Amino acid sequence: MGLLENKFKDNVVVASLDKLLGWARSTSPWYFQFGLACCAIEMMATAASRHDLERIGMMPRSSPRQADVMIVAGTVTMKMSLRVKKLYEQMADPKYVIAMGSCATSGGPYWQYGYHVLKGVDLVVPVDVYVPGCPPRPEALIEGLLKLQEKIQTQRPLTRKSA
Amino acid sequence: MNPVEIKKLISAEFPDAIVENESLQEYQIELKPESWLEIAKYLRTEPKLSFDQLECITGVDLGEDQVLQSRYNFHSLKLRHKLEIIISLDRKKPKLASIEQIWRLGDWFEREIYDMYGIVFEGHRDLRRILLPEDWEGWPLRKNYETPETYHGIVVPKIKAESEWE
Numbered sequence: 001m002g003l004l005e006n007k008f009k010d011n012v013v014v015a016s017l018d019k020l021l022g023w024a025r026s027t028s029p030w031y032f033q034f035g036l037a038c039c040a041i042e043m044m045a046t047a048a049s050r051h052d053l054e055r056i057g058m059m060p061r062s063s064p065r066q067a068d069v070m071i072v073a074g075t076v077t078m079k080m081s082l083r084v085k086k087l088y089e090q091m092a093d094p095k096y097v098i099a100m101g102s103c104a105t106s107g108g109p110y111w112q113y114g115y116h117v118l119k120g121v122d123l124v125v126p127v128d129v130y131v132p133g134c135p136p137r138p139e140a141l142i143e144g145l146l147k148l149q150e151k152i153q154t155q156r157p158l159t160r161k162s163a
Numbered sequence: 164m165n166p167v168e169i170k171k172l173i174s175a176e177f178p179d180a181i182v183e184n185e186s187l188q189e190y191q192i193e194l195k196p197e198s199w200l201e202i203a204k205y206l207r208t209e210p211k212l213s214f215d216q217l218e219c220i221t222g223v224d225l226g227e228d229q230v231l232q233s234r235y236n237f238h239s240l241k242l243r244h245k246l247e248i249i250i251s252l253d254r255k256k257p258k259l260a261s262i263e264q265i266w267r268l269g270d271w272f273e274r275e276i277y278d279m280y281g282i283v284f285e286g287h288r289d290l291r292r293i294l295l296p297e298d299w300e301g302w303p304l305r306k307n308y309e310t311p312e313t314y315h316g317i318v319v320p321k322i323k324a325e326s327e328w329e
Contacts, residue, residue: 078296078299078314078317079295079296081314081317082315111322112322115303115308115310115311116295116303118317119319119320119322123317123318124317
């Protein structure tokens with residue numbers, strides 16, 4: 001958490017500043033490329049020219065330290081889950097997670113018999129938006145990203161939480 | 164060479180090594196595990212056989228009180244014939260000679276069989292797990308394997324079997 005976060009009483013100035021910050025954060029959430037399986041192909045398709053994620057301000061980053069959003073695209077195995085957690089911890093605040101596809105949300109086809117698959121990435125890191133599908137169409141992923149932008153916009157980072 | 168001739172040649176060279184098994188296909192031979200390393204060397208070096216390509220090694224678990232098997236598929240690029248070797252092992256102490264230094268391709272194949280079935284390949288220079296994490300417990304493709312309940316504190320949710328659904 002930053003120096004200014006949750007430090008101020010709610011008033012006209014803080015409310016407008018919050019709005020400004022929310023606008024700035026929500027319109028440029030750079031995402032962490034995190035392709036683990038076939039969902040990654042759809043994520044690449046979403047980022048490529050036909051669907052063009054950059055028109056909603058999203059840009060792929062290859063380092064967790066430069067990213068705001070982690071799109072977990074694909075099957076998370078037990079071996080990978082420890083690394084997912086480590087990478088999430090390396091991201092700077094504010095950070096968000098999108099679980100893309102049925103494997104990342106619930107284990108997908110491996111939900112019952114996959115001894116090696118983590119049954120949903122929410123067992124390891126907190127998830128903000130779940131995008132169902134196997135794999136989701138680029139439109140579905142964009143819908144999820146817009147939902148995340150809405151969520152970021154409604155947050156009020158500077159205002160003190162206590163009533 | 165056709166499969167019958169190959170079998171004849173091997174049984175002439177190693178008279179005690181072959182296990183008679185009626186249920187096998189023509190190109191399959193079941194062997195005893197003891198002299199496997201010598202036979203493997205023979206398969207590679209004998210000019211009439213010259214199996215220069217190891218296509219695959221497969222592990223098989225035949226059931227809870229049954230044997231574990233290691234199956235080798237060979238092919239000769241020079242003479243264009245093929246052969247499958249089947250070796251059955253005791254499931255309590257599955258040990259077999261490694262052929263990693265005869266066919267270099269066997270290196271990762273044997274590591275995978277070790278990873279999934281726990282068959283120890285003696286003489287392998289780097290026998291570690293290849294796919295699963297190093298600290299994983301158990302041999303997942305054995306029939307009596309039970310999924311662990313936690314892994315590094317991550318709980319695996321219990322899911323009811325299909326027969327228990329309401």
